[in-house]
Amino acid sequence: MSRRRGRLAALTVFLCAALIIVCYAAGLWIRFFRDRGNDLPEDATGMEITFLDVGEGDAILVTADGESMLVDGGLPECSDLIYTVLKNRELDHLRYVVCTHPHSDHAGGLSGALRYAAVDEAFCCAAEYDSRSFDSFVKALEKQGVELQIPQAGRQLQLGAAVITVISPSKQYEELNDNSLVLRIDYGRTSVLLAGDAGYQAELDMMDSDYPLRADILKVGHHGSGSSSYYYFLDAVEPEYAVISVGRDNENGHPSQNVLDKLEKLGAEVFRTDTDGDITFISDGKTFIKKNDNS
Numbered sequence: 001m002s003r004r005r006g007r008l009a010a011l012t013v014f015l016c017a018a019l020i021i022v023c024y025a026a027g028l029w030i031r032f033f034r035d036r037g038n039d040l041p042e043d044a045t046g047m048e049i050t051f052l053d054v055g056e057g058d059a060i061l062v063t064a065d066g067e068s069m070l071v072d073g074g075l076p077e078c079s080d081l082i083y084t085v086l087k088n089r090e091l092d093h094l095r096y097v098v099c100t101h102p103h104s105d106h107a108g109g110l111s112g113a114l115r116y117a118a119v120d121e122a123f124c125c126a127a128e129y130d131s132r133s134f135d136s137f138v139k140a141l142e143k144q145g146v147e148l149q150i151p152q153a154g155r156q157l158q159l160g161a162a163v164i165t166v167i168s169p170s171k172q173y174e175e176l177n178d179n180s181l182v183l184r185i186d187y188g189r190t191s192v193l194l195a196g197d198a199g200y201q202a203e204l205d206m207m208d209s210d211y212p213l214r215a216d217i218l219k220v221g222h223h224g225s226g227s228s229s230y231y232y233f234l235d236a237v238e239p240e241y242a243v244i245s246v247g248r249d250n251e252n253g254h255p256s257q258n259v260l261d262k263l264e265k266l267g268a269e270v271f272r273t274d275t276d277g278d279i280t281f282i283s284d285g286k287t288f289i290k291k292n293d294n295s
Helices: 002-037 076-088 110-116 132-143 200-208 231-237 257-265
Strands: 047-051 060-064 067-071 093-099 118-124 156-159 162-168 182-187 190-194 217-219 241-244 269-272 279-283 288-291
Touching (some): 076 132
Parallel strands (some): 067 093, 190 217
Antiparallel strands (some): 060 067, 162 182, 279 288
């Protein structure tokens, strides 16, 4: 009996060791092919993403391998600022313009962008909304003969070698903020998640989806409001850098101290447009570096 037990114990140890070796080898195999799949083409020149200081609003400019995309445009009074930013960078052509949702702190300055730059394609979570700022944006698109598209979750766009994936909304929500277009940008082995103003419900649904959430940079949802940034959503993203686009001394009390505490607990380095101004990161496809003001 004791000899049989000894053989059984030895067999158990052998099987456990074999399982560990197989799992380790499989992990290396998966990592090898994942990394191969994320290699950039030889002519890739890099990606730059700037979170513009537009006060209590969002405006994000992404350029990858010479192609550019503008995500949101801040408040209506930021229209001239957005125009000037594009003019100073000589960006008179945008591959994409994305309005994450029609609220004025996101759609307001987009008409200024379209006064300077021609755009190929434009996207929003809605085609109609009763506001002067959104109406100005739609009319500016019509003037260029561009139709406003409503992309479904899973839609992918190419910007240079960057792949942009719409990961939310997967359904219609009652709350407009939850209907924000949430974009994941993959450039080589680096990634960014732009969360718009998506709140808890949208975050929970993204966690239940098959889309990868882990990202190097997170544009924190809804200006750091307590209605966004569910802890387990932040934990799933696990950002190295968290960017909060927020106005100085805003009346909404953004960002929430609770959100800041969550990000600190997760070890994310936090940047804020109200204290840091424009925030720019550069990717070579392997890692992000933050661009200094004087660099």
